[in-house]
Amino acid sequence: MITFSKQQLKIPQLQRPVYLVTAGQSKFDRAFPDKRIEELCIDAFTMAAGLLDISPAELKRYIHSCYYGHFADHFGDQLLGESVIHDRLGLDPLGNVGVKTGGATGGSTIWEGMKAVASGYSDCVLVMGWERMDEVPTDEGNFLISCAADKDWESPLGHIYTGYYAVMAQRYWQIFGKSEESFRKTLAEIAVKHHGYARFNPFAQSPMKITVDDVLKSPIVAYPLRTLDCCLMSVGAACTILCDEDTAVKLTKNSKNKPLRIWVAAGSHTLRPADRRDMAIPLLPHETADQYKDLGERFPGGERYPGFTGFLAARMAAYYGYGMAGITNPMEDLDVLELHDAFTISDVQTYEDIGLRPYGYGRNYVESGDCYHTNPHTGKPGKLPSNLSGGLIGCMHAVGATGIMQTFEIATHIWDRWAEIHGDAKLWQQFNREKPEDWTNLQVKGAKRGMAISHAGVGSHVTSTILMDPDHLMKKDA
Amino acid sequence: MSMYGQVFVKNNQYKLKGVFHHLTPNTPIRNADDGWKLMGVTNPRDMTYIHSYGGEAIFFESLSQGKLLATRCDNPDCETSGTIYIPFRIHCPDCLAKNTVIDLTDIAKKTARVHTFMTCARSGAFNLLDKPIRFINIEFDGVATILMSYLSIGDPTIGMKVVPIFKTCGPTFTILDLSWVPKGTGQGQLPEGFSF
Numbered sequence: 001m002i003t004f005s006k007q008q009l010k011i012p013q014l015q016r017p018v019y020l021v022t023a024g025q026s027k028f029d030r031a032f033p034d035k036r037i038e039e040l041c042i043d044a045f046t047m048a049a050g051l052l053d054i055s056p057a058e059l060k061r062y063i064h065s066c067y068y069g070h071f072a073d074h075f076g077d078q079l080l081g082e083s084v085i086h087d088r089l090g091l092d093p094l095g096n097v098g099v100k101t102g103g104a105t106g107g108s109t110i111w112e113g114m115k116a117v118a119s120g121y122s123d124c125v126l127v128m129g130w131e132r133m134d135e136v137p138t139d140e141g142n143f144l145i146s147c148a149a150d151k152d153w154e155s156p157l158g159h160i161y162t163g164y165y166a167v168m169a170q171r172y173w174q175i176f177g178k179s180e181e182s183f184r185k186t187l188a189e190i191a192v193k194h195h196g197y198a199r200f201n202p203f204a205q206s207p208m209k210i211t212v213d214d215v216l217k218s219p220i221v222a223y224p225l226r227t228l229d230c231c232l233m234s235v236g237a238a239c240t241i242l243c244d245e246d247t248a249v250k251l252t253k254n255s256k257n258k259p260l261r262i263w264v265a266a267g268s269h270t271l272r273p274a275d276r277r278d279m280a281i282p283l284l285p286h287e288t289a290d291q292y293k294d295l296g297e298r299f300p301g302g303e304r305y306p307g308f309t310g311f312l313a314a315r316m317a318a319y320y321g322y323g324m325a326g327i328t329n330p331m332e333d334l335d336v337l338e339l340h341d342a343f344t345i346s347d348v349q350t351y352e353d354i355g356l357r358p359y360g361y362g363r364n365y366v367e368s369g370d371c372y373h374t375n376p377h378t379g380k381p382g383k384l385p386s387n388l389s390g391g392l393i394g395c396m397h398a399v400g401a402t403g404i405m406q407t408f409e410i411a412t413h414i415w416d417r418w419a420e421i422h423g424d425a426k427l428w429q430q431f432n433r434e435k436p437e438d439w440t441n442l443q444v445k446g447a448k449r450g451m452a453i454s455h456a457g458v459g460s461h462v463t464s465t466i467l468m469d470p471d472h473l474m475k476k477d478a
Numbered sequence: 479m480s481m482y483g484q485v486f487v488k489n490n491q492y493k494l495k496g497v498f499h500h501l502t503p504n505t506p507i508r509n510a511d512d513g514w515k516l517m518g519v520t521n522p523r524d525m526t527y528i529h530s531y532g533g534e535a536i537f538f539e540s541l542s543q544g545k546l547l548a549t550r551c552d553n554p555d556c557e558t559s560g561t562i563y564i565p566f567r568i569h570c571p572d573c574l575a576k577n578t579v580i581d582l583t584d585i586a587k588k589t590a591r592v593h594t595f596m597t598c599a600r601s602g603a604f605n606l607l608d609k610p611i612r613f614i615n616i617e618f619d620g621v622a623t624i625l626m627s628y629l630s631i632g633d634p635t636i637g638m639k640v641v642p643i644f645k646t647c648g649p650t651f652t653i654l655d656l657s658w659v660p661k662g663t664g665q666g667q668l669p670e671g672f673s674f
Contacts, residue, residue: 002558002572033509033517034517077521137603139600139601141602142600142602143603143605146602151529152531152534153653154653156605156607156652156653157607157611157626157627157628157653158607158613162600163598163601163613166596167613167615169596170595170636171636219599220599221599221600222596222598222600222613223598223599224596272626273624274564274565274624275563276623277622277623301636308593308594308615
């Protein structure tokens with residue numbers, strides 16, 4: 001059993017409030033033979049300026065420092081790619097820095113930008129993330145991604161991340177899913193939901209109208225995970241602008257965007273799941289130690305935490321983030337989520353880590369219908385909809401941009417601009433994508449608070465990005 | 479001149495022999511839908527990295543000798559003193575003292591069992607294992623961690639008792655020299671080059 005000190009468990013505090021005022025993103029796709037990555041970054045930045053009804057040049061005048069998320073230099077074959085983007089955006093002589101934390105790079109980059117504003121170093125920062133994953137064929141891409149595992153102990157075993165998640169899926173399915181076929185179908189429903197929501201998102205790479213059966217019959221990648229259980233490999237860019245209060249007011253004075261309060265927190269755990277040691281379950285505000293006392297009796301084999309079935313990093317990102325923002329129960333306090341659905345199984349694991357359901361009962365978040373925009377059982381709004389963008393399975397996983405895309409999506413709901421942006425016929429046309437005849441408005445009505453989870457490796461880094469309408473905070477001194 | 483790059487160490491310096499990169503010309507990428515206009519170029523590259531195992535070298539060398547090494551924190555002042563680690567940790571993650579190397583082969587033979595597993599129909603590029611790959615994660619009595627490896631024979635199940643096998647003939651000096659088979663497997667059934 002390992003333990004953590006009081007100092008390590010301190011709830012982080014910001015020196016002053018930080019606001020997200022705008023965000024933007026490019027089209028996402030498997031390949032862009034006709035565009036360089038800086039063209040996609042400029043698309044994202046131009047969109048962010050457009051949502052403020054100001055020109056890119058005017059927005060640039062406010063920016064004081066820049067935070068760039070780009071994970072895999074070897075994919076784009078360009079070291080110091082941050083410098084290329086910074087130059088093409090014309091942001092000299094501002095200080096800038098690159099951030100790399102695997103799949104969590106986007107979330108971690110927002111984390112860095114938030115700290116710069118909160119500390120007073122900058123009053124306005126650019127957070128931009130991107131990834132170019134089309135410079136190699138897919139199997140070489142899988143090899144390059146697997147280089148994020150331990151290169152001596154894990155990568156040679158398959159060179160494929162899906163495999164590293166499949167062992168978790170197998171264990172979770174047998175212990176908490178009790179090997180039930182119904183649990184496997186629940187996983188498939190997540191893929192159906194995310195590819196389905198992607199149909200209403202013009203930015204999304206993989207819109208599909210599919211059934212549970214389609215998922216269960218898709219080719220096996222690493223049993224029990226199949227092709228349609230897995231996230232995409234993508235190219236694209238996303239950005240956001242963070243400010244102090246005075247700058248936020250100035251930048252949004254002519255815009256429909258309301259400045260949103262933002263908090264970002266981060267957790268970590270061993271790169272190799274093999275190195276995980278047992279510990280007591282760290283508790284979230286709405287949990288008690290008693291509720292987990294008999295977890296191993298209810299789910300034989302489930303007594304070992306985090307084992308291969310939980311993500312300590314996600315739990316800690318939620319613990320710190322909820323503490324900062326005053327969230328006491330995410331199911332009650334939040335209105336919309338974007339989760340890091342790298343694989344259907346990791347989506348379910350994360351429901352438990354961030355406290356949507358107690359450990360062992362994550363599947364219920366899907367089976368109850370709570371996770372949907374419209375609950376399929378009741379026809380009423382889902383209690384806490386997630387991944388209305390389509391997530392990593394349906395929308396994209398352009399690694400450095402992913403956490404920022406998720407944050408953009410949450411913001412559009414709180415701004416009540418989801419339909420305006422995602423339903424824009426010109427945007428569908430510009431992206432050369434056909435807007436479906438049954439296009440559906442997925443705006444979460446009255447959304448005031450949301451959260452995005454950005455996740456790396458097999459749980460090595462996780463961030464929680466929490467956005468709130470400043471008139472609907474959970475605590476005054478947050 | 480060898481076609482492969484080879485390296486040895488003399489006076490704590492790398493000495494290189496052979497060819498470390500192969501030259502392949504780049505070629506244009508053109509648009510078949512638009513008059514074969516230029517869109518980009520291919521950038522072929524074939525490189526050999528020179529990688530040090532450092533303090534873990536003894537682990538990989540020992541696999542080729544049929545031994546499975548682990549490490550243990552023996553610092554009496556460490557609050558997790560006595561914890562055994564495999565994967566091999568050179569230093570204790572808590573007190574950062576240098577761990578003691580221990581031979582885990584007998585414990586592995588007697589107590590190894592499958593914690594979880596998966597069967598992988600695909601792999602990334604450059605992977606050398608035969609498909610399907612049967613990943614297993616292995617628990618041992620008295621060990622804090624759960625080792626990732628692969629099963630060479632049979633279909634894995636959670637709780638299955640397994641024993642280690644080692645590529646002692648023609649070793650690769652990588653983690654692939656360690657594999658596992660169900661307890662009770664005979665020597666004659668082992669893959670080429672492997673022994674108990």
